[in-house]
Amino acid sequence: xxxxxxxxxxxxxxxxxxxxxxxxxxxxxxxxxxxxxxxxxxxxxxxxxxxxxxxxxxxxxxxxxxxxxxxxxxxxxxxxxxxxxxxxxxxxxxxxxxxxxxxxxxxxxxxxxxxxxxxxxxxxxxxxxxxxxxxxxxxxxxxxxxxxxxxxxxxxxxxxxxxxxxxxxxxxxxxxxxxxxxxxxxxxxxxxxxxxxxxxxxxxxxxxxxxxxxxxxxxxxxxxxxxxxxxxxxxxxxxxxxxxxxxxxxxxxxxxxxxxxxxxxxxxxxxxxxxxxxxxxxxxxx
Numbered sequence: 001x002x003x004x005x006x007x008x009x010x011x012x013x014x015x016x017x018x019x020x021x022x023x024x025x026x027x028x029x030x031x032x033x034x035x036x037x038x039x040x041x042x043x044x045x046x047x048x049x050x051x052x053x054x055x056x057x058x059x060x061x062x063x064x065x066x067x068x069x070x071x072x073x074x075x076x077x078x079x080x081x082x083x084x085x086x087x088x089x090x091x092x093x094x095x096x097x098x099x100x101x102x103x104x105x106x107x108x109x110x111x112x113x114x115x116x117x118x119x120x121x122x123x124x125x126x127x128x129x130x131x132x133x134x135x136x137x138x139x140x141x142x143x144x145x146x147x148x149x150x151x152x153x154x155x156x157x158x159x160x161x162x163x164x165x166x167x168x169x170x171x172x173x174x175x176x177x178x179x180x181x182x183x184x185x186x187x188x189x190x191x192x193x194x195x196x197x198x199x200x201x202x203x204x205x206x207x208x209x210x211x212x213x214x215x216x217x218x219x220x221x222x223x224x225x226x227x228x229x230x231x232x233x234x235x236x237x238x239x240x241x242x243x244x245x246x247x248x249x250x251x252x253x254x255x256x257x258x259x260x261x262x263x264x265x266x267x268x269x270x271x272x273x274x275x276x277x278x279x280x281x282x283x284x285x286x
Contacts, residue, residue, distance in 0.1 A: 012085045013099055016068060017061035023270050025060045027183065030276030031176045032056055032153030035169065037283045038233065039161040048160055051110045056153055058107035063129045063149070065100035069093055070133030074198050080191060117159040125152040136200050143188065143203040147180030148173070168229055175225035182218035182250075183272040185211060186257055189265040212257055219250040226279060235286035242282015249275045 018024055032052050036044040068086045076087050085091045104126055111122055128149045135142040151173045158169040181203060188195065188204035189211060195202050207214040223246055230239045249271065256268040 009091075012091050013095075016065055016085050016091065016096060016099060017103065018064045019061065023273055024064070025057045026273045027180075027276060028056045028060050028150050028153060029053060030273075030280045031151055031172065031179075032157055034280045034283045035154040035157035035172055036161065037280070038168070038172075038229070039158045042284075042286070044161070048157075051114070052153060052157060052160075055107045055110050058103045058110075059125065059129060062100040062103035062107065063132070065096045065103070066130050067133045069096045069100070071136075074200060080194075111156075111160075114160050115163050117163055117165075118156055121152070121156045121159055121165075125149070125156065128152060136202065138201065140201055140206045141181065141203050142201060143181045143184035144177050146184055147177030150180050151176030168232070171225055171229050175222045175229070178218045178222035178225070179272075179276075182215045182222065182253075183269050183275075185215050185218070186253065186265045186269040186272075189257065189260060190262050190269075212254070212260070215257060216250070216254055219247075219253070223247055223250070223279075230282070230286070235283070238285025239282040242278050242280075242285060245278040246275045246282075249278060 014020065033049070036048060036052060040048075068084055071081070072086050072093060076082050081087060086093065086096050108119075108122060108126075111118055128145075129152075132142070132145055132149050135145045139145060154173045154176060155165040155169045158165050185203040185207065188202035192202070192204045195205060203214070204211050223243055227240075227243050230243070253268040253271060253275075256264045256271075
């Protein structure tokens with residue numbers, strides 16, 4: 001009986017940190033891996049690949065627990081989130097915070113062997129991830145702040161490889177901000193009616209009737225910045241092919257979101273995994 005109770009508890013914790021929904025981890029992982037590839041000239045250390053891959057999953061999971069704690073009184077009013085373990089009362093707020101702390105500390109333990117700059121940036125990453133959920137209370141475009149949180153593995157990757165964060169890394173981070181604005185606006189379009197009722201600020205609400213145009217503009221800026229980085233780094237045809245495939249995927253997303261149908265918008269959001277993979281493949285091919 002005790003074993004069964006522990007198993008059920010662990011399953012609730014797994015749902016809390018979205019282990020059953022890996023799309024969030026992938027949206028963090030692709031730009032981080034791209035940065036590692038570019039920073040190391042196409043030959044990243046396998047140990048760094050393992051550290052950053054595992055750290056990405058751990059920090060995304062910790063962020064989910066913190067987000068659910070911050071939104072526990074809001075999520076119950078949103079159809080898509082009402083059944084989450086914390087919101088529905090299946091686990092307590094203190095449990096969620098404990099899970100987040102354990103995951104964050106485990107992620108930090110992974111980078112202990114790395115240089116001081118990487119560890120300093122990791123502290124900034126934790127603060128940004130922990131504060132993101134509260135930006136929805138007052139910031140009109142919280143998705144932009146999410147882009148910083150989801151992209152902070154980029155400067156950390158450069159710091160780990162080069163012990164510095166050059167302009168190239170900041171351009172990639174800026175590109176990630178616009179990419180997050182695009183895909184998380186698609187996500188926010190799903191919950192727009194619920195968010196209006198409870199007073200949460202999102203880019204879908206801020207952009208209003210220009211939401212579809214804004215999403216496509218953000219895609220264009222993001223891919224344009226990545227293309228600029230590739231041009232400055234003298235990357236070749238393989239990289240250009242990756243960017244072109246990513247642009248085609250972005251156009252496909254327009255066909256999904258143009259009618260603002262909820263499930264189609266959610267499908268577009270989930271499909272961003274392939275856009276990130278296409279960009280990463282371009283860096284690998286280069």
